[in-house]
Amino acid sequence: xxxxxxxxxxxxxxxxxxxxxxxxxxxxxxxxxxxxxxxxxxxxxxxxxxxxxxxxxxxxxxxxxxxxxxxxxxxxxxxxxxxxxxxxxxxxxxxxxxxxxxx
Amino acid sequence: xxxxxxxxxxxxxxxxxxxxxxxxxxxxxxxxxxxxxxxxxxxxxxxxxxxxxxxxxxxxxxxxxxxxxxxxxxxxxxxxxxxxxxxxxxxxxxxxxxxxxxxxxxxxxxxxxxxxxxxxxxxxxxxxxxxxxxxxxxxxxxxxxxxxxxxxxxxxxxxxxxxxxxxxxxxxxxxxxxxxxxxxxxxxxxxxxxxxxxxxxxxxxxxxxxxxxxxxxxxxxxxxxxxxxxxxxxxxxxxxxxxxxxxxxxxxxxxxxx
Amino acid sequence: xxxxxxxxxxxxxxxxxxxxxxxxxxxxxxxxxxxxxxxxxxxxxxxxxxxxxxxxxxxxxxxxxxxxxxxxxxxxxxxxxxxxxxxxxxxxxxxxxxxxxxxxxxxxxxxxxxxxxxxxxxxxxxxxxxxxxxxxxxxxxxxxxxxxxxxxxxxxxxxxxxxxxxxxxxxxxxxxxxxxxxxxxxxxxxxxxxxxxxxxxxxxxxxxxxxxxxxxxxxxxxxxxxxxxxxxxxxxxxxxxxxxxxxxxxxxxxxxxxxxxxxxxxxxxxxxxxxxxxxxxxxxx
Numbered sequence: 001x002x003x004x005x006x007x008x009x010x011x012x013x014x015x016x017x018x019x020x021x022x023x024x025x026x027x028x029x030x031x032x033x034x035x036x037x038x039x040x041x042x043x044x045x046x047x048x049x050x051x052x053x054x055x056x057x058x059x060x061x062x063x064x065x066x067x068x069x070x071x072x073x074x075x076x077x078x079x080x081x082x083x084x085x086x087x088x089x090x091x092x093x094x095x096x097x098x099x100x101x102x103x
Numbered sequence: 104x105x106x107x108x109x110x111x112x113x114x115x116x117x118x119x120x121x122x123x124x125x126x127x128x129x130x131x132x133x134x135x136x137x138x139x140x141x142x143x144x145x146x147x148x149x150x151x152x153x154x155x156x157x158x159x160x161x162x163x164x165x166x167x168x169x170x171x172x173x174x175x176x177x178x179x180x181x182x183x184x185x186x187x188x189x190x191x192x193x194x195x196x197x198x199x200x201x202x203x204x205x206x207x208x209x210x211x212x213x214x215x216x217x218x219x220x221x222x223x224x225x226x227x228x229x230x231x232x233x234x235x236x237x238x239x240x241x242x243x244x245x246x247x248x249x250x251x252x253x254x255x256x257x258x259x260x261x262x263x264x265x266x267x268x269x270x271x272x273x274x275x276x277x278x279x280x281x282x283x284x285x286x287x288x289x290x291x292x293x294x295x296x297x298x299x300x301x302x303x304x305x306x307x308x309x310x311x312x313x314x315x316x317x318x319x320x321x322x323x324x325x326x327x328x329x330x331x332x333x334x335x336x337x338x339x340x341x342x343x344x345x346x347x348x349x350x351x352x353x354x355x356x357x358x359x360x361x
Numbered sequence: 362x363x364x365x366x367x368x369x370x371x372x373x374x375x376x377x378x379x380x381x382x383x384x385x386x387x388x389x390x391x392x393x394x395x396x397x398x399x400x401x402x403x404x405x406x407x408x409x410x411x412x413x414x415x416x417x418x419x420x421x422x423x424x425x426x427x428x429x430x431x432x433x434x435x436x437x438x439x440x441x442x443x444x445x446x447x448x449x450x451x452x453x454x455x456x457x458x459x460x461x462x463x464x465x466x467x468x469x470x471x472x473x474x475x476x477x478x479x480x481x482x483x484x485x486x487x488x489x490x491x492x493x494x495x496x497x498x499x500x501x502x503x504x505x506x507x508x509x510x511x512x513x514x515x516x517x518x519x520x521x522x523x524x525x526x527x528x529x530x531x532x533x534x535x536x537x538x539x540x541x542x543x544x545x546x547x548x549x550x551x552x553x554x555x556x557x558x559x560x561x562x563x564x565x566x567x568x569x570x571x572x573x574x575x576x577x578x579x580x581x582x583x584x585x586x587x588x589x590x591x592x593x594x595x596x597x598x599x600x601x602x603x604x605x606x607x608x609x610x611x612x613x614x615x616x617x618x619x620x621x622x623x624x625x626x627x628x629x630x631x632x633x634x635x636x637x638x639x640x641x642x643x644x645x646x
Contacts, residue, residue: 024341047343061153066588186427226403
């Protein structure tokens with residue numbers, strides 16, 4: 001795409017921006033963009049596909065005017081080991097190890 | 104009025120040690136330690152639950168026990184300052200980043216930032232996003248000088264970790280599978296209508312949006328994006344800008360200088 | 362000030378967003394809905410969209426849980442302003458809050474905490490109720506709490522405390538019958554005695570909710586006002602007794618934790634409505 005080759009240091013010509021706008025509007029109008037896409041967010045062009053997750057969760061906490069019968073376990077955090085799906089994630093800066101962390 | 108009962112009661116509610124304030128009583132005559140513990144438990148359990156509800160992906164990643172224990176530490180250090188619980192936990196991501204037992208999950212803090220941004224977007228001011236029509240009639244002569252007002256729900260997050268993929272795999276959007284590479288991802292959070300949407304931004308896209316959000320003209324934003332990533336795809340990013348609903352209005356040069 | 366009963370004298374339900382689709386899909390036999398004020402203080406988004414849709418179809422009660430009227434310190438003016446804006450926007454038939462405190466020195470505890478009942482606290486709470494009614498430009502209802510302990514310094518019985526607040530400020534009372542039962546059990550007193558002494562003529566709304574059983578420090582029963590189960594039989598019995606004396610009153614089913622599917626919650630409201638309708642027929646006969 002021509003816009004990729006514009007040097008950062010020179011002022012961008014309005015005509016170039018206009019050309020990209022026209023192309024962008026054409027992309028949005030194209031039927032391919034209206035169709036459902038496979039869920040591959042990192043592979044998608046533009047801003048990726050829109051993912052909603054469970055939108056109820058986005059609300060955060062609701063209030064209650066009641067007490068709770070569930071006892072909050074008063075344990076020490078440093079004795080806990082993460083036991084969720086983090087085991088499957090390995091990044092260069094951390095292993096997601098399930099080994100107990102010594103305090 | 105002396106605030107003695109309230110002051111000691113409040114102090115005992117959030118103290119690290121299970122204690123109780125003076126002046127409380129029970130009809131049995133017994134020391135009402137268990138009775139006071141009901142209130143203490145209500146406070147801790149409900150605030151822990153509030154953090155869990157705002158961070159369902161964190162809960163999935165580390166499990167309920169770990170989150171509850173981490174939340175307890177957080178609540179004692181950062182109790183709410185407002186009765187608007189949906190906003191509680193703005194400091195949770197920074198707390199996680201410094202939380203020793205979570206050290207081996209370095210991406211966790213950025214996931215918390217993404218989840219907090221999602222809640223903010225959910226409750227943000229409503230606004231109709233500018234559609235493609237709004238961009239079609241722009242004057243080519245002054246195009247580089249236009250500024251864009253982003254949607255009030257919009258947030259841009261940059262991370263050295265694959266936060267969008269991790270979030271998507273733990274919120275039912277993608278199948279859960281091992282992540283080995285750890286390529287960083289930038290996220291756009293926006294609620295153009297009623298649903299909060301999360302998108303992975305292409306290279307340079309975050310710098311582009313952050314520059315626009317900072318009130319810079321389009322030309323400068325493109326420059327910032329190119330400086331961030333030489334292969335910045337202007338057409339693709341403009342399509343994303345329009346298609347995602349992240350723009351609320353175009354501020355023309357004339358509007359800025361009356 | 363006379364008690365203005367603006368809510369319909371029928372059975373209502375505490376609104377939960379997870380029920381929005383079921384409620385809005387088809388007309389439901391529900392007299393009114395009650396929402397917690399603090400859940401509708403964001404700028405926009407789905408909460409306001411849902412509340413707007415609900416308000417178009419049903420009478421609305423706004424129930425505050427975070428104003429901390431029982432605090433020794435001053436009321437949170439910013440929060441009072443938010444409440445006024447909410448009431449102005451949705452024009453609810455009723456606004457209510459609790460005889461409890463939840464904030465101290467800027468920290469919010471997210472629980473309805475108890476206060477000693479003394480001449481001093483009575484004066485303070487009355488000032489706060491006055492302030493709320495002035496700020497909102499409407500009468501408010503004050504609700505009796507569930508409590509788990511007493512204060513050695515208390516000198517006034519809770520019923521007398523509430524009656525005097527209502528007399529001084531003109532506020533109405535919200536009688537939570539589950540709270541009456543929970544507190545009476547927890548303090549080894551009689552719920553029926555409490556109701557006998559309660560100023561029922563000041564009651565403009567009734568709450569019914571579920572509780573859980575625990576034990577206190579000497580092994581005695583300690584009930585937790587959990588709102589996560591159905592209304593208990595003993596509470597239904599007390600409710601029938603109250604309605605027989607007062608006639609039909611707006612009655613809310615509260616279910617805040619482990620919220621069930623809509624039909625289960627609706628069935629609780631239908632059960633309350635049956636009692637209310639029975640009272641209406643009895644008074645007409």
